[in-house]
Amino acid sequence: MKNEPMLIVQRRFTGRILESGLLILAVALGVGAAASGLSLLLHTNSYSRKMLESPEYRELIVSTQDNASDMETPLIETVKGDDVILTYEDLEAAELVPQVSYAYLSGKSRMRFMNEQFLAEMQQMEASRPEAGAGENSPEGQDALQPPDGGDFRENMTSMMEEAASDSSIIIPEIEELYGYEVTPQFFSAWNLEAQFGSLFTQSDMNGTSDYVVLGIDAARMINLNDEPLENLIGKKILSMRDYYIIAGILEETGTAYDESYFSLDKQAGFAGAMDRFRPGGNKQLRFTVADPEDLDAAAELLSSWFASEYGEGQTVISNPREEAEKLMNRNRGISYLILFLSTAGLFIASVNISNILMSRTLRMKKHVGILKALGASNVSILKLFSAEAAAITAIGAILGTIIAFPLAGAMETAMGLEKGSWILIFAGVLLSSILTFAFSVIPSFQNSGFEAAEAMRQAG
Amino acid sequence: MIELKDISKLYDLGEVKVNALKDVNLKINRGEYVAIMGPSGSGKSTLMHILGILDTASDGKYFLEDYDITALPDKEQARIRNKHFGFIFQSFNLFPELSALENVMLPMSYAGIGYKNRRSRAQELLEEVGLSHRMYHLPTMMSGGEQQRVAIARSLSNDPDLILADEPTGNLPSDKGEEIMVMLEKLNGKGVTVVMVTHNPEQGDRARRKISIKDGSLFSDELIAQGI
Numbered sequence: 001m002k003n004e005p006m007l008i009v010q011r012r013f014t015g016r017i018l019e020s021g022l023l024i025l026a027v028a029l030g031v032g033a034a035a036s037g038l039s040l041l042l043h044t045n046s047y048s049r050k051m052l053e054s055p056e057y058r059e060l061i062v063s064t065q066d067n068a069s070d071m072e073t074p075l076i077e078t079v080k081g082d083d084v085i086l087t088y089e090d091l092e093a094a095e096l097v098p099q100v101s102y103a104y105l106s107g108k109s110r111m112r113f114m115n116e117q118f119l120a121e122m123q124q125m126e127a128s129r130p131e132a133g134a135g136e137n138s139p140e141g142q143d144a145l146q147p148p149d150g151g152d153f154r155e156n157m158t159s160m161m162e163e164a165a166s167d168s169s170i171i172i173p174e175i176e177e178l179y180g181y182e183v184t185p186q187f188f189s190a191w192n193l194e195a196q197f198g199s200l201f202t203q204s205d206m207n208g209t210s211d212y213v214v215l216g217i218d219a220a221r222m223i224n225l226n227d228e229p230l231e232n233l234i235g236k237k238i239l240s241m242r243d244y245y246i247i248a249g250i251l252e253e254t255g256t257a258y259d260e261s262y263f264s265l266d267k268q269a270g271f272a273g274a275m276d277r278f279r280p281g282g283n284k285q286l287r288f289t290v291a292d293p294e295d296l297d298a299a300a301e302l303l304s305s306w307f308a309s310e311y312g313e314g315q316t317v318i319s320n321p322r323e324e325a326e327k328l329m330n331r332n333r334g335i336s337y338l339i340l341f342l343s344t345a346g347l348f349i350a351s352v353n354i355s356n357i358l359m360s361r362t363l364r365m366k367k368h369v370g371i372l373k374a375l376g377a378s379n380v381s382i383l384k385l386f387s388a389e390a391a392a393i394t395a396i397g398a399i400l401g402t403i404i405a406f407p408l409a410g411a412m413e414t415a416m417g418l419e420k421g422s423w424i425l426i427f428a429g430v431l432l433s434s435i436l437t438f439a440f441s442v443i444p445s446f447q448n449s450g451f452e453a454a455e456a457m458r459q460a461g
Numbered sequence: 462m463i464e465l466k467d468i469s470k471l472y473d474l475g476e477v478k479v480n481a482l483k484d485v486n487l488k489i490n491r492g493e494y495v496a497i498m499g500p501s502g503s504g505k506s507t508l509m510h511i512l513g514i515l516d517t518a519s520d521g522k523y524f525l526e527d528y529d530i531t532a533l534p535d536k537e538q539a540r541i542r543n544k545h546f547g548f549i550f551q552s553f554n555l556f557p558e559l560s561a562l563e564n565v566m567l568p569m570s571y572a573g574i575g576y577k578n579r580r581s582r583a584q585e586l587l588e589e590v591g592l593s594h595r596m597y598h599l600p601t602m603m604s605g606g607e608q609q610r611v612a613i614a615r616s617l618s619n620d621p622d623l624i625l626a627d628e629p630t631g632n633l634p635s636d637k638g639e640e641i642m643v644m645l646e647k648l649n650g651k652g653v654t655v656v657m658v659t660h661n662p663e664q665g666d667r668a669r670r671k672i673s674i675k676d677g678s679l680f681s682d683e684l685i686a687q688g689i
């Protein structure tokens with residue numbers, strides 16, 4: 001491709017390095033800003049769409065007045081709502097609301113394991129504490145680190161451990177704890193979770209006496225010390241601080257935090273007792289899932305009247321996470337549009353300026369064009385020659401613009417609380433904005449190629 | 462070889478209309494050596510531009526080897542300029558960004574000749590015009606006479622059939638002008654058709670045909686018997 005006409009353009013370009021550098025810088029800034037703006041908008045849209053696909057946003061959450069406003073409301077007011085306690089049985093409401101496909105309870109919980117390490121820790125704590133006056137104010141219930149009854153408790157544990165160690169059907173995990181959820185059976189259906197091995201809870205398990213647990217796939221791997229095939233874990237028991245748990249099933253991989261979680265039955269839910277209010281997370285939040293998000297409002301209305309007639313007006317609160325999420329996303333989208341508008345305006349102004357500068361370059365090249373034509377250049381070859389220059393400026397600018405766009409897009413995403421967008425979006429943005437810039441910078445080439453040779457050559461200089 | 466039929470060129474400047482050429486009829490045969498003379502502004506350059514297909518006539522027809530070239534597409538016209546015509550200008554018109562060698566190579570790149578061949582051919586041509594020591598010089602580093610010799614070398618790069626020289630010695634001192642004249646005569650001796658515009662009556666008399674132009678019209682057209 002190296003030929004003399006191109007050499008002319010190249011040498012003029014490098015001979016005016018300041019002007020050329022500024023041109024490239026203008027392209028880089030324009031492309032960088034527009035590309036990150038565009039990628040941000042695309043990302044915001046696809047992220048919103050993806051996020052709203054989650055079952056979380058097909059749910060209505062019913063809670064008591066005080067429970068819902070725990071965060072902001074002063075304590076005095078919350079006492080009023082204590083009269084109302086929502087329980088497992090309130091899930092019955094679902095039967096009167098046709099839009100609801102699943103109803104369940106779900107609460108965060110934690111499983112502490114009993115193992116050598118834990119015993120050693122406990123011993124150490126006992127030694128460092130003068131009086132074993134524990135057991136009074138344990139806010140975390142049974143799972144709390146403070147044992148209720150000092151030495152006795154430990155002896156009890158030690159013997160359990162010894163027993164367990166000799167039994168191959170009992171697993172003593174080496175990890176300290178697992179986080180998980182206490183759920184009721186329909187939780188799995190609502191979240192589309194399927195068992196890869198074993199089975200999930202059924203309604204009849206709610207009345208049974210055994211403690212079953214379902215494990216996320218990574219959680220299962222964590223406690224699988226002997227690297228057995230995972231299906232062999234089904235039916236085995238895990239020794240926890242609270243009791244033995246029987247592994248009922250292992251979930252398919254979800255790619256979410258559920259993979260590292262365990263799921264146990266919300267046993268208290270079965271008793272529906274007044275005890276619930278004293279348990280951590282006692283007063284329940286009930287969750288109702290609809291199949292089609294369009295039905296959320298209608299379902300909310302029916303649920304609201306059901307709970308109002310059951311507990312009285314204003315005692316329960318129905319929240320619609322999707323509504324909140326949509327509000328936030330619309331705000332984000334609005335900001336993205338604004339950013340895109342501003343950055344595209346910047347790109348446009350830069351492009352017009354580039355076009356202008358190239359136009360004046362072109363006029364200075366008029367005589368060159370005349371001579372080139374006399375020596376054998378056609379209109380098309382002149383057009384190609386100057387388009388190549390425009391393309392080179394655009395390309396170098398676009399590469400620098402890409403380098404600018406990555407941190408810029410990253411910073412904007414972070415500021416808007418989005419996860420990292422795909423680099424493909426940035427490249428798409430760079431491509432689109434480069435095309436715009438190129439279109440502008442190529443205009444002078446058309447003008448240039450159109451000069452009549454004789455007229456161009458009469459030009460002085 | 463070339464035939465112009467009723468060629469007119471009108472510059473329409475709105476209020477003012479300039480009739481740069483009026484009904485010019487002209488035949489130039491292969492191998493001729495034609496001098497075009499006339500006062501400034503009489504239309505000599507306009508005629509040269511039309512002959513070189515650098516400009517289109519407002520009216521009339523242009524036949525090259527019996528082909529009507531006015532109707533040819535731009536690309537074909539460009540090819541004819543490139544392969545068959547060589548241009549020499551009063552102000553040399555070398556590209557200031559290119560060395561002497563690169564200036565001579567340039568027309569060959571439009572002819573699709575590869576870099577190595579372009580380069581060796583350009584070297585030969587520069588040697589022929591006595592500039593082998595100036596190949597890598599930029600035009601600004603050369604005298605007018607040297608620049609015009611580079612321009613001649615450049616005009617010869619694709620072996621033209623017709624050389625169009627518009628006042629080639631106009632910007633040169635007379636001894637340097639004489640060198641250029643000798644070169645053109647030598648070319649004509651090899652069979653290349655030469656059409657040259659000149660103000661210098663002495664130069665005009667050295668051609669074999671002298672055409673006078675006045676106010677855009679051919680005024681006289683005479684063959685000159687060169688001394689035998």
Ligand SMILES: Nc1ncnc2c1ncn2[C@@H]1O[C@H](COP(=O)(O)OP(=O)(O)O)[C@@H](O)[C@H]1O
Nearest residue numbers: 455472479481500501502503504505506507508
């Ligand atoms: N582009 C143009 N626009 C208007 N008038 C022009 C243009 N080019 C040439 N002319 C006019 O045409 C006439 C002939 O010009 P030209 O051919 O350059 O004369 P010469 O070469 O004989 O001095 C002049 O009057 C000149 O002013």
Ligand SMILES: [Mg+2]
Nearest residue numbers: 505506507627
């Ligand atoms: Mg002239």
